[in-house]
Amino acid sequence: MSHDSERSISSDESDPQQIRRLLDHMAEALEQNEVPLEILNNEAIYQRELSQIFGQTWTYIGHVSEIPEPGDYRQRTIGEDPFIFTRDENGEIRVLFNSCRHRGANVCRAEKGNTTHFRCPYHGWTYQNTGDLVGVPQKGDGFDHLDADDHSLHEAPHVDEYNGLVFACIAPDAQPLEEYLGGATWYLDMYFDLIDMEVIGDPHRWVVDADWKTPTENFYGDNYHVPMGHKSAIDVGIGSETATGEQESELYGIADCDGHAFSVYQIESEEPMFWGHPEEVVETFNHDVLSPEQYEVARKSGVTLGSIFPNLSFIFLGGRDDPNKDPVGTFCLRQWQPRGPGEMEVWNWILAPADASTEYKERVYEVGMSTFSVSGNFEADDIGIWDGIDEAAGSVFAERVEATTQFTMGTGEEAAATVDDDWAGPGTAYANGGLTDENQLDFYRTWHETMVNEGAE
Amino acid sequence: MQEDQIPNRVTLQHECEQFLYHAAALLDDRRLNEWHELVTDDISYRVPIRTTRERASDTEFSDTSYHMKEDWDTLKVRTERMASDFAWSEDPPSRTRRQVSNVRITDSSDDEIELTNNLVIVQSRKSETEPDLLSMKRHETLRRDEDGYAPEWINGPGLKLAEREVLLDHTVIPTSSLSIIL
Ligand code: FES
Ligand SMILES: [Fe+2]
Numbered sequence: 001m002s003h004d005s006e007r008s009i010s011s012d013e014s015d016p017q018q019i020r021r022l023l024d025h026m027a028e029a030l031e032q033n034e035v036p037l038e039i040l041n042n043e044a045i046y047q048r049e050l051s052q053i054f055g056q057t058w059t060y061i062g063h064v065s066e067i068p069e070p071g072d073y074r075q076r077t078i079g080e081d082p083f084i085f086t087r088d089e090n091g092e093i094r095v096l097f098n099s100c101r102h103r104g105a106n107v108c109r110a111e112k113g114n115t116t117h118f119r120c121p122y123h124g125w126t127y128q129n130t131g132d133l134v135g136v137p138q139k140g141d142g143f144d145h146l147d148a149d150d151h152s153l154h155e156a157p158h159v160d161e162y163n164g165l166v167f168a169c170i171a172p173d174a175q176p177l178e179e180y181l182g183g184a185t186w187y188l189d190m191y192f193d194l195i196d197m198e199v200i201g202d203p204h205r206w207v208v209d210a211d212w213k214t215p216t217e218n219f220y221g222d223n224y225h226v227p228m229g230h231k232s233a234i235d236v237g238i239g240s241e242t243a244t245g246e247q248e249s250e251l252y253g254i255a256d257c258d259g260h261a262f263s264v265y266q267i268e269s270e271e272p273m274f275w276g277h278p279e280e281v282v283e284t285f286n287h288d289v290l291s292p293e294q295y296e297v298a299r300k301s302g303v304t305l306g307s308i309f310p311n312l313s314f315i316f317l318g319g320r321d322d323p324n325k326d327p328v329g330t331f332c333l334r335q336w337q338p339r340g341p342g343e344m345e346v347w348n349w350i351l352a353p354a355d356a357s358t359e360y361k362e363r364v365y366e367v368g369m370s371t372f373s374v375s376g377n378f379e380a381d382d383i384g385i386w387d388g389i390d391e392a393a394g395s396v397f398a399e400r401v402e403a404t405t406q407f408t409m410g411t412g413e414e415a416a417a418t419v420d421d422d423w424a425g426p427g428t429a430y431a432n433g434g435l436t437d438e439n440q441l442d443f444y445r446t447w448h449e450t451m452v453n454e455g456a457e
Numbered sequence: 458m459q460e461d462q463i464p465n466r467v468t469l470q471h472e473c474e475q476f477l478y479h480a481a482a483l484l485d486d487r488r489l490n491e492w493h494e495l496v497t498d499d500i501s502y503r504v505p506i507r508t509t510r511e512r513a514s515d516t517e518f519s520d521t522s523y524h525m526k527e528d529w530d531t532l533k534v535r536t537e538r539m540a541s542d543f544a545w546s547e548d549p550p551s552r553t554r555r556q557v558s559n560v561r562i563t564d565s566s567d568d569e570i571e572l573t574n575n576l577v578i579v580q581s582r583k584s585e586t587e588p589d590l591l592s593m594k595r596h597e598t599l600r601r602d603e604d605g606y607a608p609e610w611i612n613g614p615g616l617k618l619a620e621r622e623v624l625l626d627h628t629v630i631p632t633s634s635l636s637i638i639l
Contacts, residue, residue, distance in 0.1 A: 205629040236541070
């Protein structure tokens with residue numbers, strides 16, 4: 001992939017001028033339910049995203065099941081910054097900065113493993129997996145003045161877990177995670193508390209010529225693209241029954257949910273739906289942890305997708321990899337990692353109910369992988385389409401005409417999408433949720449608010 | 458090895474290479490259906506996820522997570538989809554050139570041949586001048602089959618692909634999607 005040729009043009013404006021112009025333009029455009037195209041490939045905007053978004057908000061690190069034993073570790077990034085996600089010998093989860101306090105070398109060089117200590121390969125400083133500096137070669141002769149307590153590995157100042165999902169925030173001050181997730185917890189409880197989920201194996205990782213905001217916007221609730229964008233997969237018979245319309249359902253778009261958003265297909269039926277999980281798997285769920293309203297939504301759930309600001313998304317669906325096999329409930333959790341303006345790296349984890357049979361988990365994996373992954377029959381086409389947005393966004397012409405993208409669906413007089421006041425959960429629920437852009441607007445409004453937030457600097 | 462087996466060995470090596478080249482050409486030429494006809498009903502096709510590990514670790518390859526883990530039916534779904542006019546990842550199609558090399562037979566019986574080989578795929582899209590490169594080793598099992606591929610000079614059954622394990626050199630896949638067969 002030739003990245004360099006697609007970097008955005010730099011006009012004669014300075015970076016702060018450019019950022020101001022674009023964020024001002026964005027404020028006006030959002031009034032019209034539009035978004036400046038340029039933000040999808042602009043170096044100055046990208047640098048500000050790294051500090052203002054990824055440097056300020058809670059971001060996803062990993063799932064507890066990825067590091068089950070003391071000493072287990074995995075390398076992770078916050079924005080582009082290198083961290084070690086580890087469980088120390090006391091069982092505590094830590095997010096350590098992967099850089100030696102001596103001269104900055106990476107102390108952890110494998111993607112995953114198990115260790116009690118990280119020994120720096122440069123001069124041999126050694127840290128416990130708690131981050132504590134416990135060994136300095138020739139300390140007595142050369143570093144007798146050094147206070148080891150002041151030279152632990154740096155760690156993310158805020159690390160917290162919600163139902164097994166571990167998040168970190170590198171800003172000095174952070175609101176509590178649960179407050180940050182806000183109304184989203186009501187939904188996350190259905191996927192991660194009702195069900196004890198576990199990650200299967202290692203994530204898919206791949207690089208894509210698209211800005212991280214493009215798939216995030218899509219997973220905030222672009223249900224409009226499915227019939228066209230995924231026609232090839234639907235034609236070969238592997239579309240989920242709710243998405244293809246074989247199974248009658250109502251799609252609710254959940255917006256105004258503290259910056260996060262969900263799309264929830266509800267199937268009116270006496271039968272338990274639970275995203276396509278069969279009875280013997282549903283039996284393993286924690287049936288008493290939800291409120292009756294949450295439980296009812298879970299019971300009627302077909303395909304469900306959503307995103308947690310800034311860059312964590314998921315899709316939960318009763319899917320198939322073969323029209324002749326039974327659908328299974330598969331859960332793909334994905335993080336759109338910023339890797340430059342108009343460039344990202346996708347991380348995709350597949351999760352299954354921990355108490356299901358080994359065979360069932362294998363099927364969950366296979367179906368997840370063949371639907372949403374680098375080889376996913378659905379995902380490949382999304383990505384094929386997104387490739388090229390970055391070039392248009394970084395163009396001189398986009399700047400000249402102040403090109404925008406449109407989020408006006410469902411704002412006309414005859415709009416089919418309507419607010420359902422009876423919806424039990426947090427946020428504003430739009431019935432006919434496939435015909436409104438409110439979810440995606442929420443993403444861009446939250447993005448804009450976070451980007452202009454001077455207090456956070 | 459008996460001396461009188463040497464010509465057989467050379468012939469078998471040549472035959473296997475011809476099969477691999479033929480199968481690679483079908484994929485490069487986008488003749489996906491014809492390629493699919495050369496896999497056995499019980500094919501096992503796997504591309505395990507690789508991670509960067511310490512030298513001391515037993516393996517870099519996952520035994521639970523894969524980029525592809527296919528049987529005959531799911532390969533059928535994939536090849537049909539990739540050939541669709543609505544498969545936006547492959548329409549316009551990418552241009553691929555597969556370089557198969559280092560073919561080594563590791564075991565053989567009358568029925569089956571196990572071998573390893575290296576594969577480099579040069580993949581170009583749109584007007585890009587720097588192609589994506591995919592580099593890998595493959596372990597495979599070829600099986601004698603009446604409907605298999607046989608060069609003209611072979612009397613008797615040709616070969617089909619019964620098993621393929623693709624060991625990628627990548628931990629992060631450098632292409633925006635894997636919408637081709639490896
Ligand atoms: S940089 Fe780590 S010991 Fe010197
Ligand atoms: Fe999609």
